[in-house]
Amino acid sequence: MIRSLLQVGITVPQLEVGRAFYELFGLEVRVSGKDLVFRCPGRAQDQIRLMEGPKKKLSFMSFGTNQIGMQSLLGRLKSAGVVVLDKSPFHIPVEGIWFQDPHGDWLNVQVAEPETNTTKSGPEINSHGRYRRIGERACGVEALKKRAMPLRLGHAIKFTPDVDRSVAFYTEVLGLKVSDRAHDILAFLRGSAGGDHHIVAFAKSSHTGLHHISFEVSDLDQIEIGAQTLLRAGYKDGFGLGRHVGGSNYFHYIRDPWNSLVEYFWDIDVIPEDDSAWVPLNVGPEEITAVWAATPPPPEFVANFEERD
Template sequence: MAVLGMLSLTLEVPNIDEGVRFYSDAGLISAVEGDVARLRCEGQARESITLLGGFASKRLHHVALRAEDLEAIAERVPRFGGRVMAAPAGFPASGLWVEDPHGMLLHLVEHPCDPPLEGGPAFEINAPGRILRKRRSAMLPTGAYGAVHPLRLGHVLVFSPDVPASVRFVTEALGMGLADRSQDVIAFCCARKESEHHVLAFAKSPGVGFHHASFQVNDPDEVGRGGRALAGKMGKGDWGFGRHTVGSNFFHYIQDPWGSWFEYYSDMDYIDDYALWTPTNYALEDSLANWGPSVPGDFVHNYEIARLDA
């Protein structure tokens, strides 16, 4: 009776070509038909991001989540401030369409679990008293490495005007678990079985909006290599290389054409059984990073609200 994982997100954007170029540079594979672009990870048949072109500005359309027992979820949704909705025009009526208490649209789908990712070479670190790599170099010459290709969409962070209320809705109505939070400013929610530390997260803002989509890569080297390459192509904002306290993952964020963000990550905490996990309320100083470069001034700015108010 709960959400099982992340599937995809859909964005309204002004210029679909600009979006396809950005996500293609990030390592996703695109299929474009008219004003709709579907972007997927190499090796996956389904899309991770859908772009709807021709809009005045970027706006989150909806987030799609893998779930089970949709009838039970539908019964709980109104009790916790949400609404069961008809499918938007042009979208499939299958699954369950839900609006959360702040008007964010979610599509819950009974979708089979993705096949397990194939393991790459182990990321080995020589440390005092723990020598794993002998008589060989960890790094190949720079030219030996190809472009970084994300393996899968791991999580999405959205803005919320009331983070505790958003957490209450997804935990009580959708059956997720609160993994960790930092006061009422940011919260991270997981599935209750076999889940990475967070699947859906919320950051405080005056209104709903899309902050970032986070894509898993093989190891910290790929986080750094992919992040630097994409940041160089974009020439806009980026934040990284660094490591989060909450979730423990290595990260590099690159700003997309509309002010939101794309994250490469590796080494996320894993919650196999939420019943055995205890959420932590972290101090604000740990809400963003354990270490890394200075945070960009607009990293937590919700451009969807700014543009709507202009």
């Protein structure tokens, strides 16, 4: 059923404040009706839709599946008594079906494959015994002028008042699979056909909200070039540089103008559809957060800054 994360919709009080942040983050923007839509350079896929409204809120997440998956999903939603709309409740040109999860958050599912990114990849990496960059610099002086180039939206982490209830709905009804978890505090879910270690995750909070969205970049340099660009412009640091245990990806989080986090990531674990060799972790949240990090996670790393409805 659900195989990929396509885009997220976020309501914000000032679109232009969002435009400035996400353009500096490395995304390309276009106007769509009253909204701003952002894409990764070199990739024909909408990734963020910013909609103007009274307060910051994660308004929807959009997922991709195939024809067979859509038929199966419709059957499961019906069995679960979920009301399904064939038009967006936000009056936006996003195709597919729309419904709410158990905590009232809107989800969209389309028959769509993720687009590939045509951006030229970065230099090869010389690891011990695997020297692949021969006769070529990784960092010439032109590297000083580099900007971060996000390649794709990888995942979104949502706050939920009930991790177990969210996991039950997203696995039993939507077909996602648990990759790792930290008891009833945190759970990472991947698509039904495998792929990235997580495309969505749930973190325990008093109410729903957006913890972070995360974009893949081509290497470690790109993570820090992006993070340092935003920090120099005055945006707030979130957490990083570091490397996670859940997903194994290198990370650096920066606060968006409304105090959610946006992450650059690189080198995430990939799990095949035949996952018989994958053993999910179930450990404490402090164990699953980071192998190492430049600084310990600040206490507000797990704070939910989204207002209650």
